[in-house]
Every structure is written in structure tokens, then in C-alpha cells.
Amino acid sequence: MTEVIFESDVPVSKEFGDVYFSKEGGMEETVYVFWEGNDIPKKLKASGKSSFSIGELGFGTGLNYFVSLELWRKEKKPPSLFFYTLEKHPLEERTLKTMQTHFPELITWETSILQSYLNYMARKPIPQDPWEWIVPHPSGTSTFTLKLYLGDVSEVLKIWDVSIDSWYLDGFAPSKNPQMWSEEILSAVAEKSKQGSSFSTFTAAGFVRRSLQNLGFSVEKRKGFGKKREMLVGRFTRTN
Numbered sequence: 570m571t572e573v574i575f576e577s578d579v580p581v582s583k584e585f586g587d588v589y590f591s592k593e594g595g596m597e598e599t600v601y602v603f604w605e606g607n608d609i610p611k612k613l614k615a616s617g618k619s620s621f622s623i624g625e626l627g628f629g630t631g632l633n634y635f636v637s638l639e640l641w642r643k644e645k646k647p648p649s650l651f652f653y654t655l656e657k658h659p660l661e662e663r664t665l666k667t668m669q670t671h672f673p674e675l676i677t678w679e680t681s682i683l684q685s686y687l688n689y690m691a692r693k694p695i696p697q698d699p700w701e702w703i704v705p706h707p708s709g710t711s712t713f714t715l716k717l718y719l720g721d722v723s724e725v726l727k728i729w730d731v732s733i734d735s736w737y738l739d740g741f742a743p744s745k746n747p748q749m750w751s752e753e754i755l756s757a758v759a760e761k762s763k764q765g766s767s768f769s770t771f772t773a774a775g776f777v778r779r780s781l782q783n784l785g786f787s788v789e790k791r792k793g794f795g796k797k798r799e800m801l802v803g804r805f806t807r808t809n
């Protein structure tokens with residue numbers, strides 16, 4: 570379990586020296602950068618899809634998951650959603666519990682999901698199978714399945730047997746955690762992408778943009794969240 574310090578009530582990783590979500594509004598950042606950046610509302614409505622998959626690099630506090638779940642729940646009869654995510658440095662119970670105070674308007678770490686997460690984290694040896702949490706849609710027609718894999722991104726991506734529709738690239742700033750943005754990792758992301766799948770990320774770092782372009786993503790710069798000047802979104806358009 571990894572330790573954090575708090576700055577303006579926002580958890581900051583001691584190891585990476587970076588925030589888990591924006592001090593200017595974590596929920597709004599998830600909506601703007603990841604949910605809307607990937608155009609997910611439109612994609613969920615696209616006809617003929619019985620399920621939709623999101624792949625996230627860096628589960629952290631779970632905020633992106635909880636916000637996505639809430640927005641999916643508000644959609645009318647959406648397809649089932651699979652949220653694949655991974656984490657090498659899981660957060661402690663006391664850190665996760667601060668989410669309910671920080672975001673009282675959002676359902677986050679309620680007793681049942683927190684207990685399930687803690688039971689999974691307590692398993693020895695470290696589990697190879699993912700932690701799963703399934704929530705039914707209010708319409709009763711679909712489900713939202715969280716699958717969290719423990720381990721280093723380079724190991725976990727190898728075992729993901731999936732084709733992702735939309736990526737949340739959220740592994741701390743590239744300058745503070747370059748490993749999460751290496752050619753090796755981004756090419757694994759490309760390999761697990763469907764033709765036309767999308768990605769979004771809070772960063773606009775030049776080497777990330779160039780790597781994604783080289784791997785067959787068309788990349789666009791957009792206005793970043795809050796004080797951030799730019800961010801990146803794009804689509805996987807490689808044909809061979």
C-alpha cells in the first residue's frame with residue numbers, strides 16, 4: 570500500500586510527487602478530459618453495440634471509475650460497460666475513505682465496495698486474477714464491470730486479453746513517471762486497441778504525442794482542463 574500527502578485536500582503521491590486528480594476539480598476533470606475527451610456519450614449511443622470497453626492506465630483513487638459509473642448510470646439503456654484498469658501502488662483504506670468527504674455528491678467508497686477491495690488486497694500471495702465489481706444499470710438491461718489488475722503496467726498489459734474502445738491515459742505526468750508513457754507501453758496500448766478506438770489524456774507532452782502518432786493514432790491537441798493549456802485526444806487509425 571502506498572502513502573500520500575494531502576495538498577488542498579487532494580492526495581499527492583510521495584513517490585511520484587504528483588497529484589491523483591486536479592486541485593481545480595477532480596470530478597470535472599474526469600468528465601472533461603476522459604469521458605467527453607473520448608466522446609463516450611456518443612459512442613455509447615452508437616447503434617449495434619452490446620458492450621463497450623474502457624482501458625485505464627492508473628486506477629489510483631478510483632475517481633475516474635466512479636465518475637464514469639455515475640455517468641453511465643444516467644444514460645438511457647446503455648450497453649454493458651467493461652472498465653479495465655491496473656495499479657502497481659494501491660492506496661490505503663484511510664486515503665480511499667477521504668473520497669466520500671471530498672466528493673459528497675458522488676457515490677464512491679461505500680462500505681460494500683471498500684470491503685471487497687480490502688479483502689482482495691489482503692490476499693496472499695498477490696492475486697494474479699483481477700478484482701471485479703459489477704453494478705447493474707437502473708434499467709436492468711446492462712451492467713458495469715470493473716476489473717482491476719494489480720501489478721506493473723508493463724506486466725499487466727501483456728495479460729489483458731481485450732480490445733479496448735476508449736483509453737484513459739492517466740499515469741501521472743510523463744516528466745514524473747516516464748515509464749508509464751514509454752514506447753513499450755504505448756505500443757501495447759495500440760496493440761489492444763480496436764480500429765477507430767479513442768484515447769484521451771491530460772498531458773500534451775511532445776514525446777507522448779509523437780509516440781502515439783508513430784504507432785498509428787491520429788492525435789489532436791485540445792484546450793486542457795483548468796489552468797492546463799493543452800491536452801491530447803485521438804483515434805487509432807492504423808490500417809496494417
Ligand SMILES: C[S@@+](CC[C@H](N)C(=O)[O-])C[C@H]1O[C@@H](n2cnc3c(N)ncnc32)[C@H](O)[C@@H]1O
Pocket residue numbers: 588589590626627628629630631632633634655656657658659720721722723739740741746748749
Ligand atoms: C494520476 S494517478 C491515477 C488517478 C486515477 N485514475 C484516479 O481516478 O484517481 C496515476 C496512477 O498510476 C499508478 N502507476 C504509476 N506507475 C505505475 C506503473 N508502472 N504500473 C502501474 N501503475 C502505475 C500510480 O500508482 C497512480 O495510482
